[in-house]
Amino acid sequence: MTTIKRGKWRHASTWRDQVRTFVREVSPHKMDHVPVYPFLDSELPEAFQCEVGTEAYTNGVLDLALREHIDPWKGRGFGVVVAAEARSCPERLMSSVSHELAHFADLTVIAGRNGFLDLLANDPVRMSPAVRGCASKGIEAIHASVSRDRTETVPWAHHGLIFIWLCCHLEYRVWEWADIVQPHLGFAGPFYGLSPTDIYLRAAGTAPRDMMNSSLLEIAATPPPDAITELFARDCEVWHAAHPERH
Numbered sequence: 001m002t003t004i005k006r007g008k009w010r011h012a013s014t015w016r017d018q019v020r021t022f023v024r025e026v027s028p029h030k031m032d033h034v035p036v037y038p039f040l041d042s043e044l045p046e047a048f049q050c051e052v053g054t055e056a057y058t059n060g061v062l063d064l065a066l067r068e069h070i071d072p073w074k075g076r077g078f079g080v081v082v083a084a085e086a087r088s089c090p091e092r093l094m095s096s097v098s099h100e101l102a103h104f105a106d107l108t109v110i111a112g113r114n115g116f117l118d119l120l121a122n123d124p125v126r127m128s129p130a131v132r133g134c135a136s137k138g139i140e141a142i143h144a145s146v147s148r149d150r151t152e153t154v155p156w157a158h159h160g161l162i163f164i165w166l167c168c169h170l171e172y173r174v175w176e177w178a179d180i181v182q183p184h185l186g187f188a189g190p191f192y193g194l195s196p197t198d199i200y201l202r203a204a205g206t207a208p209r210d211m212m213n214s215s216l217l218e219i220a221a222t223p224p225p226d227a228i229t230e231l232f233a234r235d236c237e238v239w240h241a242a243h244p245e246r247h
């Protein structure tokens with residue numbers, strides 16, 4: 001990985017190309033090589049706008065749902081919708097994209113287990129009826145389909161242990177490879193009912209450096225160190241004790 005030029009994304013000419021180059025910089029592994037489709041929410045139908053206070057979002061089938069807005073189509077990939085606010089500063093935009101990239105890798109592994117998303121199915125005709133159904137029904141169906149994931153019982157749905165584990169790696173890579181001095185992936189802390197991100201990064205120890213040659217999908221499939229697993233379990237316990245109605 002020493003051949004990667006730090007911060008190459010800054011030299012891309014459009015913000016979309018900056019996002020694509022950035023994703024390649026922080027996840028340069030063959031296993032993660034899927035097309036990247038960045039969308040600006042104001043250019044999309046109302047159903048696809050970011051919610052107020054949300055700078056970006058993704059899900060496992062955004063590429064299919066927004067298929068008609070993609071030209072050229074390069075096959076199944078990582079679709080990410082960003083709000084104008086996220087584009088106010090390139091570093092802020094890339095931090096938001098990194099957060100969504102962690103969701104995408106997490107969802108992909110969950111989907112692989114459930115047979116929901118087939119990233120190798122580049123031909124829409126070959127996609128499973130479930131995926132085709134979601135793509136045609138729009139964003140609500142997509143949200144419903146991906147909500148059955150393993151993070152439902154945590155303080156914030158979809159922001160579970162594997163997502164956090166991926167973010168620890170990405171935060172390191174964003175700093176080390178993409179040359180963003182203070183990335184803010186926003187993956188833990190009081191907002192999520194969890195200990196601060198620094199505590200999670202410390203619990204990750206040297207793993208982000210040790211696994212620099214691992215793809216995001218390999219990381220997602222690798223059990224996190226006990227320190228993170230135990231920290232997260234403790235945080236969840238505290239949160240559940242404070243929110244008995246959410247059991």
Ligand SMILES: [Zn+2]
Binds near residue numbers: 099103159
């Ligand atoms: Zn999130």
